[in-house]
Amino acid sequence: MKNSLIVLLGPTGVGKTDISIDIARHFNCEIISADSRQFFREMKIGTAVPSEKQLSEVKHHFIGFLSVRDYISSSIYEKEVLKILPGIFRKNNIAIMAGGSGMYINAVCEGIDDIPDVEPVIREKFNQKYKEDGIEGLRIALKILDPVHYAQVDLKNPKRIIRALEICETTGLPYSSFLTRQKRTRDFEIIKIGLQRSRLELYERINRRVDIMVADGLEDEAKSLFELRNLNALNSVGYKEFFEYFEGKITRDKAIDFIKRDTRRFAKRQMTWWAREKDIRWFEADEKDLIIDFITSILNLK
Numbered sequence: 422m423k424n425s426l427i428v429l430l431g432p433t434g435v436g437k438t439d440i441s442i443d444i445a446r447h448f449n450c451e452i453i454s455a456d457s458r459q460f461f462r463e464m465k466i467g468t469a470v471p472s473e474k475q476l477s478e479v480k481h482h483f484i485g486f487l488s489v490r491d492y493i494s495s496s497i498y499e500k501e502v503l504k505i506l507p508g509i510f511r512k513n514n515i516a517i518m519a520g521g522s523g524m525y526i527n528a529v530c531e532g533i534d535d536i537p538d539v540e541p542v543i544r545e546k547f548n549q550k551y552k553e554d555g556i557e558g559l560r561i562a563l564k565i566l567d568p569v570h571y572a573q574v575d576l577k578n579p580k581r582i583i584r585a586l587e588i589c590e591t592t593g594l595p596y597s598s599f600l601t602r603q604k605r606t607r608d609f610e611i612i613k614i615g616l617q618r619s620r621l622e623l624y625e626r627i628n629r630r631v632d633i634m635v636a637d638g639l640e641d642e643a644k645s646l647f648e649l650r651n652l653n654a655l656n657s658v659g660y661k662e663f664f665e666y667f668e669g670k671i672t673r674d675k676a677i678d679f680i681k682r683d684t685r686r687f688a689k690r691q692m693t694w695w696a697r698e699k700d701i702r703w704f705e706a707d708e709k710d711l712i713i714d715f716i717t718s719i720l721n722l723k
Contacts, residue, residue, distance in 0.1 A: 422514055422720060422721070423514070423609065423610050424506075424510040424514045424515075424516075424608070424609040424610065425514065425515050425516075425609060425610040425611075425612060425720055426506070426516050426517075426518055426529075426530075426607075426609050426610070426611050426612070427444070427515065427516070427517045427518070427612050427614065427716060428455075428517075428518045428519075428526060428530065428611060428612065428613045428614065429441050429444070429517060429518070429519040429520075429614050429616065430455070430519075430520065430521060430523075430526060430613065430614070430615055430616070430695065430701070431521060431615050431616035431617060431691075431706070432521060432617075432623060432687075432688035432689075432691040432692050433469075433521050433627065433684060433687055433688050433691065434623060434626045434627040434630055434684065434688060435616045435617065435618055435623060435626075435688075435706050436616060436618075436626075436706045436707075437519050437520065437521065437616060438469070438471050438475065438519070440616065440706065440709055440712065441517055441519035442471070442475055442478060442479050443709050443713075444517060444709070444712065444713060444716070445479040445517050446478065446479060447713050448513070448515050448517075448716070449513060450509075450513045450515045450516055450517060451479065451480040451481070451482065451509050451512070451513070451516055451517070452479055452480070452481045452482070452516075452517045452518075452519055453481075453482045453483060453502060453505075453506075453509075453516060453517065453518045453519070454481055454482065454483040454484050454518075454519065454520055455483075455518050455519060455520025455521070455522050455525050455526045455529070456468065456519075456520035456521055456522055457493065457498075457520075457522040457524075457525050458522075458654075458657055459483075459484055459485070459520075460483055460484075460485070460486060460487045460493055461485070461487050461488065461489045461491075461654050462485035462486070462487065462488060463488065463489050463642075463645070463646060464489065464642070464646075464654070464655075464657070464660070465485070465642070466634050466637050466638055466639045466642045467634060467639050467642060467643065467657070467658075467659035467660055468657075468659070469630065469634070470484060470485065471484065482502075482505060482509075483498075483501070483502075489646065489649055489652050489654040489655055490649070490652065492539075492541070492544065492653075494536075494584070495524045495525050495527075495528040495533050496528060496533045496534070496535070496536055498525050498528055498529070499525075499528035499529050499532065499533055502518075502529045503529070506609070510609070515720070521691050523691065523694040523695065530607070530611050530613070531604045531605060532603070532604060532605030534599050534600055534603075535599075536588060536599050537588065537591055537592055539587040539588065539590075539591050540591070543587050543590050543591055544583075544587055544653075546590070547559070547583045547586050547587060547590075548583065548651055548652070548653070549651075550562070551579050551583060551651070552651050556576075556577070556579050556582070559579060559582040559583060559586065560576055560582065562586055563582050563585055563586055563589075566585075566586065566589040566595065566596075567585060567589055567595035567596050567597050569595060569597040570585050570595065570596045570597040570600075573597070579656060580653050580656055583653065584596075612702075612716065612719055613698070613700055613701040613702065614701070614702055614703075614704060614712060614715070614716075615695060615701040615702065615703040615704070616703075616704060616705075616706040617692075617703055617704070617705060617706065618705065618706050623688060624685050624688075627681060627684045627685055627688060628681050628685075630684075631659075631677065631680050631681045631684060632677075634659065635677055639659060639663070640663055640673075643659070643660050643663035643664065643667075644663070644667065646660065647664060647667050650664045658680060658683045658684050658687055659680050659684070662676040662677075662679040662680045662683065663676050663680075665679075702715065
């Protein structure tokens with residue numbers, strides 16, 4: 422049987438962790454995390470990292486393997502996943518990739534342009550610029566250096582803008598000149614499965630999960646990272662809202678409300694991202710048995 426990567430994707434809060442573990446146990450295979458926030462070991466509570474019990478049940482890769490001080494990109498992630506996949510497939514020719522980071526999933530499934538690495542001093546330069554001039558300063562710089570990418574990038578996302586500016590500075594070329602988006606072939610089969618819930622149910626789950634995170638100590642976790650708040654990794658929902666509270670800009674209750682709101686908005690953006698892809702087979706998130714039957718039939722395991 423051909424090696425197969427089962428990609429289990431869906432918006433935050435939909436229930437990917439539990440279902441991915443159930444599927445992995447059924448097929449006796451390993452899980453590759455494609456949640457870019459769960460890469461960082463200091464961000465456990467606010468990123469809903471699988472519990473110790475869950476991690477002990479199924480071998481996971483790329484959970485807590487970096488510090489927030491470390492740098493990761495979709496291109497680096499692609500290389501690292503492709504490096505370990507042969508070893509995983511030697512044990513079982515089925516592997517699961519589970520997560521909600523669309524760019525990272527696409528990097529593994531389709532490849533990503535070979536973009537140069539960036540020196541830490543350049544990264545720090547633009548992080549400092551963001552701290553001093555805000556996102557508008559980043560936008561102005563990008564509009565001058567790469568008007569093509571300026572017209573395409575999410576101008577509300579400082580991480581994306583900083584990434585483009587880093588490449589412009591490093592290479593002396595527009596970031597857009599590196600984005601050829603040529604799909605690469607893989608020597609393994611890719612089966613994409615999407616999990617969905619009604620909007621009302623998903624939003625209720627997100628709100629409950631935030632309450633649980635707060636009860637489990639999210640505020641203290643954010644406080645322990647406050648001095649590092651200008652790092653890219655920490656420009657994340659669940660942390661940046663508490664940072665504003667610590668700075669006296671908003672109340673604690675407002676910070677929690679904003680975490681819920683921003684998480685719901687993030688889930689909506691994730692669904693918009695995947696709506697354009699035609700090769701995803703969608704299931705309701707509680708249809709575990711149907712999902713397993715679907716995988717079994719696709720892989721001719723019956």
